[in-house]
Structures are given as C-alpha cells and as structure tokens.
Amino acid sequence: MKILMVSWEYPPVVVGGLGRHVHHLATELATAGHEVVVLSRRPSGTDSSTHPTHSFIAEGVLVVAVAEDPPCFDFGDDMLAWTLAMGHAMVRAGIGLGKPGIGDGWVPDVVHAHDWLVAHPGIALAEYYDVPLVTTLHATEAGRHSGWVSGRVNKQVHSVEWWLANESDALITCSSSMQDEVERLYGPERIPLRVIRNGIDVGAWSFRPRAPRTGPPRLLYVGRLEYEKGVQDAIAALPRIRRAHPGTTLTIAGVGTQFEWLRERARVHRVARAVTFAGQLGHDELLGWLHGADAIVLPSRYEPFGIVALEAAASGIPLVTSTAGGLGELVVDGVTGASFEPADVDGLVEAVRAVLDDPAAAQDRAYAARERLTADFAWDVVAAETIQVYQSAKRRVRNPMGRPTIVERPLPERDPNQPV
Template sequence: MRVLMVSWEFPPVVVGGLGRHVHALSRELAAAGHDVVVLSRAPAGTDADTHPSSDGTVDGVRVLRVAEDPPHLEFGTDMVAWTLAMGHGLLRHALTSLLPGWRPDVVHAHDWLVAHPAIALADVLGVPLVATLHATEAGRHSGWLPGPLNRQVHSTEWWLAQRADEVITCSSAMRAEVSALHDLDAGAIHVVHNGIDLRRWRSRATAPAPAGTGPRLVYFGRLEYEKGVQDLIAALPRIRRRHPGTRLLVAGTGTQQEMLGTRVAEHRVRRSVEFLGHLPDAELTALLRAADAVVLPSRYEPFGIVALEAAAVGATLVASTAGGLGEVVRDGETGLGFEPGDVPGIADAVDRALSDPRAARRRARAARARLRTDFAWPTIAARTAEIYAAARPGPPQNLPRPKIPTGNLFDRTP
C-alpha cells in the first residue's frame, strides 16, 4: 500500500515518544514492502533560510520536512496559531511537492496537531483517514479542561476522532478514555501497542560510580506534573528509613523542574536527589543498567514506552498502574505496581523490589522477554497494515462543534 503519515514530529525533531513511534512504524512498514511517505516539519523557531524544506529517504521511508513559514509564531505562546500555521505549511507542501506524482491509499494522522492537514488531504483525495490518538488533553490534566486552550485542543481531538474512518490507541486504557471523551464506540477502536527497537539499547557504556553505597533509584522521562515525580520524591524519606543511603537520580527535562526542586527541599532530601537533565542514549542506557530499580510514578500515562526502554536493558521495574503502564508492567510478573499518587504504595513497592533482588531479577528477565513478542515492531506494523487494508473512506463531513462538559470529565466515564 501507499501510506502517507502526517506527524508533527519525526527524528531529529523529537518532542516525546510520538516521533520515535512514527519513525519505527514507518520503517517497519517500508521493510514489509509498503510505500511510505512521512510528512513532517522542520524544527520550531527556524525558517526557510536556516532549514529549507527537504525531500529525502530515511530507513527506506521518504520523508518530507517542511520549512516554517515567515510569521513570528511560537509554540509555547501561540499554540493554536502555530499549529494552524504548521498544518497549512504541511498541506501546501503536500499539494505542490508530493501529490502531483504520488497518491496515497491511506492517510495516517498522528495526534490532534495534524488534524487540519490530515483531514483536508483525506477529503480531497477520497482515501481512508486513520488516526492514532496518542494521548488526550483531558487525560493530561487529570480529567479537567481548565482553560480556553485546553478546550480548543479537546475539541480538535474530538473532530479528528469523529472524522477518522479508523481510530487507533496504544492501550486498552486509552481506548476506554478516547471512547468516553470523544463519543465513540469502544468496540470500533483498535488497540495497537507501541513497540521498541532493542538495538537502540545495546550500549555497553558504564555509569559513573555512585556517590555513597546505598541503593540507586532512577526516574527518566519528562518532568511534568502528570508524570508523578513529586510523589516519588515524597516517598523517598520512607524508602530511606527502610533502605538507608538510597539515592534518587532524575534524568529528563520539563516545565515542572522548579516545582520538583521545591518538593525536594520540603521533604528534606536535597542530598539524596540529583537532577541530571537530558542524557544521550548511551549515558541513559548505562544509568538504567546500573539502577537498583527504575521507578515510574505516573499519574497519567497513555502507554508508558519508558517502561519498555527500562526493560530493554534488564532494569528492575516499579511503576504505577496509570493507564497503559498497568498493561506494560504486570504486577508481580514483569515488575511491581502501585496506585497512581499513592505515596505509601510507592515506598512499599520499592521496598519489595530492593528487599528481594533475586525475585527482582526474575521479573526483569520476564519483562525483557516480552519485548520480543508483544512489543516487537514487525508485529505492530503488520497489525497496522491490516487496519489500513480494511479501512474504507467516508465522505467529507461537516461536523458541529462538540459540547464541552464542565467539571471533571473522568467522573463521567462509565
């Protein structure tokens, strides 16, 4: 099949896990014989002089990188205007540089930021529109849509979900969430897990020698409220009472780093927590391999690809049961779990992991073995291709604006 993927990120432009997902999925589809084109953007804050539009091949995939247009728009301060401008640039480039000589059999949109160009292309071409919803705005805010921007994003998600001929989510938890939030039949939503490329985690670099002799806990990922790092910091005094000398190493960046620094001071663990910032892959792999436990305390997690990455290096996993994490990390089988936001539960789960290293290693081996079956990219690509083949194009739709409910949307979820 000829597949046109539309994504707001594609390596080296990577904001989160979505970019790596699109890269791996497109690569595996191309390896299976499909003709894949990815339509994406140049880095934010650039222009056609510094980063002109380009047309090249990456791992067998044709990649169109579209330059930003001249208007001075910034994602952080002008999100909706910036997103609309990006979508206009992607659409214009597709119509002028791609479609005159190449026509897709299916358009695959990845998340709400590309709703406008993806819907327009599917409508103009009369081909099926497949949409993967990687997360939801309400989910990122614990069920709330507190401001106008949140409601704008939510309504765009709703539009994409309603217009798509097939909808994909990365976990059963996300399927239930998308169904409830966007008025879809859960039975019509496909669950296709994210995957992992084990080759990326083969580095044999060694981590620096730890300061002290106590256990070493590691968190890695974005530093955002929904990731729950503040709960792990709150649990650290309890953990240290049971396991003296325990240190927490935090790898990653995000908007909540200042808040987390305040929490460290409040819980009097300044000497036991180190913020490492963003680490290159080799250094991160070494850090994970040397950890006594990798702790993922998310309050909201559509899937939890970081759990796969930790499992790939054989790390001991301790994770919340939030969303897809509970499907990735099976309590007592491939790791240990706790309820999201449960500070005593975090301390208890970490205590269990540190107190029985033999059982921890057994669970780590089971987690890594599962990567070669349930989370292998060739399997995921084959399942996605089946969805493409079965998709049938619907007519262009003029949909009304969705009503935005007040209060916590998750309280309405059956």
Template sequence: MRVLMLSWEYPPVVVGGLGRHVHALATELAAAGHDVVVLSRQPSGTDAGTHPTVDEVVEGVRVLRVAEDPAHLEFERDMVAWTLAMGHALLRTALTSITGWRPDVVHAHDWLVAHPAIALADVFGVPLVATIHATEAGRYAGWLSSPLSRQVHSTEWWLANRADTVITCSTAMRDEAAELYELDPAGIAVLHNGIAPRRWRADESRVAAARRRFAPGGEPLLLYFGRLEYEKGVQDLIAALPRVRRAHTGTKALIAGTGTAAEMLVGTARTHRVRRSVDFLGHLPDEDLVALLAAVDVVVLPSRYEPFGIVALETAAAGAPLVASTAGGLGEVVVDGETGLSFTPGDVTALASAVGAVLDDPEAAARRADTARARLAVDFDWARIAAGTAAVYAAAPVERPTQLGRPKIPTGNVFGRSAPAAAIRPPRRS
C-alpha cells in the same frame, strides 16, 4: 500500500514517545514493502533560511521535513496559532512537492496534525486513520477549565470523529477516547507501542563509570527517565524518598529528562529535605541513558496519567527492575509481581513500599526483569505492530467527508465523575 503519515515530531525532532513511535512504525512498514511518506517539521524557532524544507529518503522512508513559515510564532506562547501555521506548511508542501504519487491512506498522529491530515484525506478521497496517543482531558484529570484546553479538546474530538478508523496504544486509551469523543469502543483498534531491544545493550565500562559517579559507596540508586511534567508523577517519587531512605540508608534518586515541571520538582526535593539526594541530570544521550539503566537498582515510573508507557518497555529491554504506577497503559504493560511491581497512582506510601521490596530482594527483582525482557519479543515486536497497522489500513472504510459541528464541552469534569485526588494538578493555563 502507499501511506501518507503526518506527525508533528519525527527524528531528529523528538518531543516525547510519539516521535519514536512514528519513526519505528514508518520504518517497519517500509521494511515490509509499503511505500511510506512522512510529513513532519523542522525544529521550532527555525525558518526557511536556517532550516529549509528537506525531502529525503531515510531508512526506506521518504521524509519531508517542512520549514517553518516566516511568521513570528512560538509553540509555548502561541500554541494554537503555531499549530495552524505548521499545519498550513505541511499541507502546502504535500500538495506542491508530492507530485505523481497518491496515497492509499492518510495516517494522522494526534491533534496537532488534524487540519492538514483531514484536508489531505478529503483531497485524495482516501481513508483517514488517526492514532490518539494522549488526550488533553486525560492530562488534566478530566478538567478543561482553560480556553486553550477546550480548543485542544475540540480539535481532538474533530479528528477522532472525522477519522474513518481510530487507533489507540492501549485498552485504557481506547476507553478514554470512546468516552471523551463519543465513539463506539468496539470500532477503535488497539495496537500497542513496540520496542527494539537491541538498542538497549549497555557497554560495561560505561555502566561501571555510572556506578562510580553516582554510588561510589554502593548506595542504592533509583532512576526516573522521561518528560518532567506534572502528570508523570515524579513529585511522588521525591516525596517517597525519605521513607525509602529510612529503611535503605543513602538511597539516591536520579531524575533524567526535561520539561515544564523541572523547577517545581527541585522545590519538591527541598520541601522533603532530600535535595542533596536527588540528582537532576537533564537530557541524556542514548548511550549514557542505557548505561544508567544497567547501573541503577530500580527504575521508578510514578505516572499519574500515562496513555501507554513506552519507558516501561525501554526499562524491560535494558533488563532493569521496575516499579510503576497502574496509570493507563502502564497497568497493561507491567504485570504486577511478574514483570515488575505496581502501585496506585499518587499513593506515596505504596510507592515507597514497592521500591523497598525491590531493594530488599534483588534476586526476585532480577527474575521479574528477565520475564519482562522475554515478553518484549512476543507482545511488543514492531514488525507485528506494523503488520497490524497495515491490516487496519486495508480494512478502513472510505466514508464521505462530513462537516461536523462543535462538540459540547461540560463545564465540570468531562469524564462525568470527580477527578481522583491523586490526579488533580495545579492549573497550567489561563
């Protein structure tokens, strides 16, 4: 099939797990013989002078990295305007650069590419498939209290309702999308994220160096890696650290990643009087992260909201013991007691107890890690996921494009229930 894929991130422009997902899916589809074109962008803050549009074939995939237009727009300050400008640039490039080639399907990844994806599906008269990787309401426990959140949610609703087929990465996300966008859950395909385990083999000298650097006296090491955002729950890991340290003297927490919650997390460490026991490492190159995964005693993923949890797969591929919340997709990826230990999101006491259980019985933790790694080739193989995606493409109906009115957004919680205390976060936007 001829597949036109749109994503606001694609390596080397990667913001989170979405970019890695789209890259792995595109390359696996190409390896299976499909003709794949990816429309993405150049880094934000650049322009056609510094980063012109590039049209190249990488790993069997034709990738168009579209230059930003001249308008002075910033994602953080002008999110909607920036997104519309990016969409216009993607659409213009597709219509002027992809000549003599017609897709069989348009595949949109998340709301940021809704406008160009819908337009291109309409122009070509082909099915529109949309993967919903996360939701604005989910990130804020059902509260859409700012104008910007309502704008994002309504665009997500439009994409989901205009799409001929919707895909989510977990059953939890399927149920969330069905409730938020008024969809029949039976019509939503669930296709998990995957993992390439061969990337996660560590060099032993790097592992030893990491251990010497962070635990010269043999101290227990905990690791979180991923984006530093409130919904990732890193504040709960820091809050649990004093309890862990009382039972396991000298325990340190290593925090790898960047994000808008970084400053807040430093303050949280000070509040709990563990600042000297928490190392904020920033973004780590892949080889350093892999070595650190092999060096630590426990990886902790304390998310309060998690559509899937690809970091859990990466932890399993590295063979590291895992403690994770049951938020969203993590509850499907991690089998409590078999492939890791789980706890209720936001439950600091349960988090500390689970970490303590791993540190108290490293042999049992190693057995769970082995089971988690073995499961990857069965349930999270990208070749199988790509084949499932191709089957969704082939079965997608071609519906006549319809014009949709604006969705009604409740003034209260859009999930129709009170947000659990563990999920409530400070307002981000005004």
C-alpha cells in the same frame, strides 16, 4: 501501499515517545516494501531562510521536514496559533507531493495522522486526495489533566481531538485503557477502533543482570518532566525510602516544562542533594544507567502506554511503576515488577522498599519482565497490524458536524503544590 504519515515530530526533531514511535513504524513499513512519506517539521523557532523545507530519504522513508512560516508564533505562548500555522505549512507541502515536478505526481492510498497537533493537515490532505484517514490517538487532553478540560486552551485542544476522532475513517490506540478513554470522551460511533501496542527493538536494549550492590541504592526515572508523569511523587517518597535505605539517590533523566518546579519540590522535601537532574540522555548513556541503577521508578498519574517500561524491562532493571493506563496492562505486580496506585506516595514507598529489601526477588521479576517481551511488541508485528487497518479503512461519506458539547464542570480538588 503508498502511505502518507503526518506527525509534528520525527527525527531529527523528537519531543517524546510519539516521534520515536512514528519513526520505528515508518521505517518498518518501508522495510516491508511500502512507499512511506512522512510530513513533519523543522525545529521550533527556526524560519525558512535558515531552515528551509528539507526533503531527504532516511532508512527507506521520504521525510519532508516543513519550514516554519514567517509569522511570529511561539509554541509555549501561542500553542493553538503555532499549531494552526504548522498545519497550514504541512498542507501546502502535502499538496505539493501530488504535483508534477515537485512530488512527481505521488498520490497516497491512505493518510495516517498522529495526534491532535496534525488534525488540520491530516483531515485536509485526506480530503484533498480523497483517501481514508487513519488516526492514532497517543493521548488525550482530558487524560493529561486528570479527566478535566476546564481551561480555555484545554477545551480548544479537546475539541480538536474530538473533531479528528470523528473525521477519521479508522482509529488506533496503544492500549485498552486508551481505547476506553477515546470511546468515553469522543464517542466516535461507527468508526472502527483497534488497539495496536507500541513496539520495541529488544536488540537495542541489551539485558544485563544486576551486579551485587556495593554502595547506597540508586533509583532512576526516565521520561518527560511533566505533572502527569508523577515525578513529584517519587521525590516526595524519597525521604522515607532513605530512612529505610540510607543514602538512596534518585536520578531524573528527561526534560520538560516542570523542571524548575520539580527542583523546588526536592528542596521542599529536603532531598535536593540526593536528587540529580541528568537532562536528556543519549542512548548509550541511558543504557548505562539502566544497567547500573537498582530500580527504575515510573510513577505516572496518566500513561497511555509506557514505552519506557518496555525498554527498561528489556535492559533487565527491576520495575517499580504505577498502575496508570498502559502501565497497569504492561506490569504485573509481584510477577514482572512492583506496582502502586497513581498518586499514592505511601504505595510508592512500599513498592521501592520491597525491591531494595530483596534484590534477588527483584531480579527474578526483572527476568520475568524480559520474557514477556514477546513477538507482540516486535515492530514487524506492529507494522503488519497497522497495514491491516489501512487496508480495511474506507473513506466515509462526510456529513456536516456541529461543535462538540463540552460539559462545564468545576475544577477538581488539586494538589495545592501543583503548578498552575
């Protein structure tokens, strides 16, 4: 098949797990013999004079990294305007693929959009080429904000997600919990929806049993520094963990908008010296931490899937995770890891203590977690299942749609220390 993927991140521009997912899927589809073109973008804050649109072939995939247009939009301050501008540039580049002398008349069999940020180019290009639109919804705005869309920008993003879901000819989610969330929020009636789990290259995450501990316990968090990831709960739990296991440290690997706020939380809980912000780690450095730490703590309050849990399981580190979303489907409490309810700091403390109190049992659970990484998570299986969705998707007759009804609800009770 000829596949046109549209994603706001793709190597070398990677923001989080979405970019890694699209990269693995695209290259696996290319390896299977399909023609794959990925429309993505140049780094934020650049322009076409310094970073013009760049087309290149990497691992069998044609990547079209689209330059930013001249108007001044900053993602942090003008998110919706920035997104629309990015989409407009992608539409022009996507149309160019079908023009002789530019894309040599290349026409896709399907357009695959990844998340709301590429709703406009995904919908426009599927209409232009008159081919099915398949969308993977990796997360939702309501889910990221504890089920609420009370703010102006929240409502705008939610409405774009609703539009994309209902304009698609087939939908993909990465977990059953995400499937339920999408059906509840967007009600995409009569649109096929399939769960296809994220994949993992087990060979890239070598397994190593824990060596006997010779010093204070070391805990590790890996992921974005955002409120929904629950890092603040791990920091809040650390004082009590240290009372039971003196000297315990927490290393936080990742970047995000809440870095300063999380650093302040460490000061508030008087554990600033025990918390290290390591920033974004390279693969080898991250693997070293996964092999050396006593446990990885993933305290998400919202988690559509939880790819870091799979990577951690492959490396052999004991898992301590919340039951949020996909994590609750991936980790079996007492069998493959230790679990606790989202936002339950007491439960987090108990789970970490259980791991540190009995390292041998924790290692047994780590072995069990590694064994669960069956072919279900192999990228060739993920690619084959995705092709099935492409082949069965049929372009529907479009009918005019009104705007979505967004129920006005008061803000829920929030953590008084949560950043606004």
